[in-house]
Amino acid sequence: MKLNLKIWRQKNKDSKGKVHDYELDGVEEDMSFLEMLDFLNNKLLNEGQEPVAFDHDCREGICGSCSLFINGVAHGPERGTTTCQLHMRKFKDGETVYVEPFRAKAFPVIKDLIVDRSSFDRIQQAGAYISVNTSGNTQDANTIPIPKHNADEAFNAATCIGCGACVASCKNSSAMLFTSAKVSQFSLLPQGQVERESRVLNMVNQMDLEGFGACTNTGACEAQCPKGISVKNIARMNREYLLASVKK
Numbered sequence: 508m509k510l511n512l513k514i515w516r517q518k519n520k521d522s523k524g525k526v527h528d529y530e531l532d533g534v535e536e537d538m539s540f541l542e543m544l545d546f547l548n549n550k551l552l553n554e555g556q557e558p559v560a561f562d563h564d565c566r567e568g569i570c571g572s573c574s575l576f577i578n579g580v581a582h583g584p585e586r587g588t589t590t591c592q593l594h595m596r597k598f599k600d601g602e603t604v605y606v607e608p609f610r611a612k613a614f615p616v617i618k619d620l621i622v623d624r625s626s627f628d629r630i631q632q633a634g635a636y637i638s639v640n641t642s643g644n645t646q647d648a649n650t651i652p653i654p655k656h657n658a659d660e661a662f663n664a665a666t667c668i669g670c671g672a673c674v675a676s677c678k679n680s681s682a683m684l685f686t687s688a689k690v691s692q693f694s695l696l697p698q699g700q701v702e703r704e705s706r707v708l709n710m711v712n713q714m715d716l717e718g719f720g721a722c723t724n725t726g727a728c729e730a731q732c733p734k735g736i737s738v739k740n741i742a743r744m745n746r747e748y749l750l751a752s753v754k755k
């Protein structure tokens with residue numbers, strides 16, 4: 508199949524980027540989207556041109572690195588799928604495909620399609636951990652009874668891979684879905700109770716410091732999240748935040 512690719516190219520974070528046109532023939536429908544970009548890069552290298560920089564690691568939908576905006580949708584046209592798990596059979600022969608980086612003030616472009624998402628790391632560092640007393644006879648975590656509903660909700664929240672699709676798809680560049688998933692995965696479990704109040708206060712504070720916008724309940728984040736993280740987590744985080752603020 509033949510594609511007309513329109514790809515965002517930007518030398519570095521200080522330069523002005525623009526969309527470049529590439530015609531790519533010989534794309535196979537079984538290629539993943541990243542394999543298609545590899546194929547393009549081989550062609551560019553053979554022609555003496557600079558390859559397109561893009562982020563990737565696991566290529567299995569686990570790490571959250573492969574964050575691309577494809578035809579105006581975070582991770583492309585297939586719901587519940589990361590860019591690395593998206594296959595070219597989802598596109599038509601002769602189609603024009605726009606590929607852009609995730610855009611947000613708190614995700615500055617480093618080069619081409621790569622953005623700096625260390626703001627997410629700093630939000631996690633602000634509170635996404637637990638304290639465990641390891642001296643003496645510490646109880647095996649597996650022997651602590653946890654209501655099934657809470658265990659399921661915590662697990663669902665923990666499947667957030669921190670890709671940033673929620674931020675990129677939100678008109679306010681809000682990081683509420685990501686932050687709330689990280690808050691929920693701990694606050695729902697007994698092990699997360701020690702820092703429960705300081706966690707939500709510190710993580711929300713850091714989120715605001717990083718320059719992410721506020722949530723206006725459009726639900727775009729849930730719709731474009733490749734892991735289907737629910738906006739119920741945002742409601743839970745707001746309750747946790749209110750409670751912790753009052754107690755403080």
Ligand code: FES
Binds near residue numbers: 565570590
């Ligand atoms: S490369 Fe790891 S989720 Fe896509």
